[in-house]
Amino acid sequence: MKAVVQHRYGPPEQVLEARDVPVPRPGPGEVLVRVRVTGVNTPDWLTVAGLPRVLRLQAGLRRPKVPVRGSDVAGVVAEVGPGVADLRPGDEVFGSLWTKSVSAGTGTFAEFAVVPAGQLVRRPAGLSATEAGASVMSGLTALLAMRDVGRVGPGRRVLVNGASGGVGTFAVQIAARLGAHVTGVCGPGNVEMVRSLGAADVIDHTVEDYTRGARRYDVVLDNVLNHPPTATAAVLAPGGTFIPNSIGRAEGVFGGLTRVARAKLMERGPTDVRSVECDVTRENLDALTALLASGEVKVIVERTYPLDDVAGAVAHMMSHRTRGNIAVVVHTDG
Ligand SMILES: NC(=O)c1ccc[n+]([C@@H]2O[C@H](COP(=O)([O-])OP(=O)(O)OC[C@H]3O[C@@H](n4cnc5c(N)ncnc54)[C@H](OP(=O)(O)O)[C@@H]3O)[C@@H](O)[C@H]2O)c1
Structure with a gap:
């Protein structure tokens, strides 16, 4: 073959x-x-x-x-x-x-x-x-992140960073279907697509940095890890859940793995940080x-x-x- x-x-x-x-x-x-x-x-x-x-x-x-x-x-x-x-x-x-x-x-x-x-x-x-x-890996990861790890339900405010990629396009749709108010973060060429998938709000990452905004979220699914995990966790509402789901930069010896390690360490702290497995x-x-x-x-x-x-x-x-x-x-x- x-x-x-x-x-x-x-x-x-x-x-x-x-x-x-x-x-x-x-x-x-x-x-x-x-x-x-x-x-x-x-x-x-x-x-x-x-x-x-x-x-x-x-x-x-x-x-x-x-x-x-x-x-x-x-x-x-x-x-x-x-x-x-x-x-x-x-x-x-x-x-x-x-x-x-x-x-x-x-x-x-x-x-x-x-x-x-x-x-x-x-x-x-x-x-x-x-x-x-x-659809298998990206769909299952998004489903498990939203349904099981984030326990997304009606009225929950969910932010999906990397909303226009494989995992993100599924996560936006599944969270919206579960009744959440979804904010998707993507580039300018994908804003309309992410909105059409059910995001109530869309942040263009070339214009706005969501970690610097005033909005707070019950669940953050981060498919990009382009911000330090502490900065992303800071946008959580009290009791919110941060789901880091990326190894970030893939270069050099460790790439973004130091960020992944920091997010892992945060799992032991007061913030609800949980990973998702496919x-x-x-x-x-x-x-x-x-x-x-x-x-x-x-x-x-x-x-x-x-x-x-x-x-x-x-x-x-x-x-x-x-x-x-x-x-x-x-x-x-x-
Ligand atoms: N936990 C698990 O078992 C599991 C399984 C599968 C995947 N993953 C992880 O999930 C992550 C996402 O996977 P994927 O397949 O969805 O990746 P992907 O499809 O390659 O993601 C590409 C998307 O990333 C977006 N992006 C790039 N830079 C961005 C930025 N600065 N801000 C926001 N979005 C940005 C791009 O959006 P724009 O072009 O619109 O900017 C593009 O649509 C990966 O890191 C992967 O390792 C985990």
Whole structure:
């Protein structure tokens, strides 16, 4: 099968290469998926670049331990491993092979990928493969941040920094649907889009610094970490929750990780600071499916790329200007 392989760290166009590799085999509890569409997410480009460098301690010192990137997938079940009774070849599914362990599995930037059965659900007819494949990591992260970590409900004042990106476009819609008064922070070209997704107020970050404003919020989801965590926490209303959800700058040895460490330390202090994890379970995927299939939450897909141009897709993510989500279309046939 064709897969996009990475054997060293560096610029995507220099280190990503389409190669013929063996089709992986599903083990117990696993499913071989023929990939229709795969999403591109922040962990993908961080591992391509190997930045910040300290992350290589975990991902692999000289080269990534896992040579194929990608985790989100929409596709067709090709084969099931021993013990998988509720999925069959031919089923249209979506999900993700994402786990916290970077050495788990091989990625989805390939014609086939092996995914744990417990991290796949059936894709309903009303949800396209592109919408499904582009939505898993960013949609689940936004859902869990708003519903579980922020406990967003009617009347809560929610600020989403990075409202026009993958996680942000989902977070704005989900918070608005939960009845919150949403303020989105984005660049000038995305103000109207963020408003159309349900934000009552939109702050253009090139004009106004929200950490210097007088407005206070019950929940702040920070997808950018471009301000010191103490400055962001200062805009919380009493009892508010700050959800740092970015490693900030990805450069040098530590990049924005010192800010992440400071935010982590704040978890022990009086401010309610909590992180969000993209927890890929069938229950969470079902909740996301319900939101997407009902049409209440839309998947914003800025553009799609062919498998031969994964490098272009990853480079676009690295620009920090992605509008919603981007996806790689691998197979388009039935
Ligand atoms: N917790 C988890 O498990 C988990 C899972 C997935 C992702 N994440 C994290 O979530 C974060 C967001 O991911 P993503 O996929 O949404 O990223 P993304 O799509 O790459 O974000 C791009 C967006 O960032 C916005 N942006 C750039 N500079 C900004 C600024 N100064 N102020 C406000 N917005 C700015 C851009 O908006 P404009 O062009 O409009 O300026 C663009 O729309 C990442 O840091 C990622 O690491 C966490």
